[in-house]
Amino acid sequence: MRGRKPTAPHLKLLAGTTRPDREVSDAPQFDLIDEFxxxxxxxxxxxxxxxxxxxxxxxxxxxxxxxxxxxxEQLCYAWERFRKKAKAGMDITAAEDTALKALFSEFGMTAASRRKVSSGEEKKSGNRFARNGKR
Structure with missing residues (x-):
């Protein structure tokens, strides 16, 4: 049995959970897309x-x-296959359902996967410890 899949560094940054002692120093960096x-x-x-x-x-x-x-591209192709079967009144297989859900999760398109990422805005809370001792 495998453990939890590692979170991508850019998602850790957005979520505010980046820790230098846990970062992989030689992780590959790729260019961000500016023009889709x-x-x-x-x-x-x-x-x-x-x-x-x-x-x-x-x-x-x-x-x-x-x-x-x-x-x-793989997500969009899986989605089009799902829609094609749905329009024809056909059920998808359990494997197709699992694969589609996994792809949705990769892009933060499920409620559970979105909870791992924040917009970077500070949350207002009545808990004085919510900011880890920062005033």
Whole structure:
């Protein structure tokens, strides 16, 4: 049995949980996407719609790196297959459902995965210890 999957460094930074003593010093860094590309030609209407809606939001959040485009393409393709079966009244397999949920989680598109990332704004709380002793 494997443990919890490591959180990406840029997500730790957003969540405020970065610790220098736990960082991997030689972790590869890739360029952030500044200008989001058009959807791959093989995607159908449903896949291209997801690409065009999700991609620009990930770019604005400054979390989409060049290498992430491949996983995003895979997510959009899995989504289009899901929609195709749904429109035909067919059920998806358990494996397809699990794979789609895993891809959603990779991009912070589930409630549980979003809880791991914050917008960086400080939360107002009545708890005086909520800021770790910072005044």
């Amino acid at each position: 590309p058009s959807p791959p030609q093989h995607l159908n209407v449903d896949g291209a719609e997801m690409w065009n809606r999700l991609g620009p939001q990930l770019v604005m959040a400054r979390v989409l790196q060049v290498v992430d485009l491949y996983a995003l």
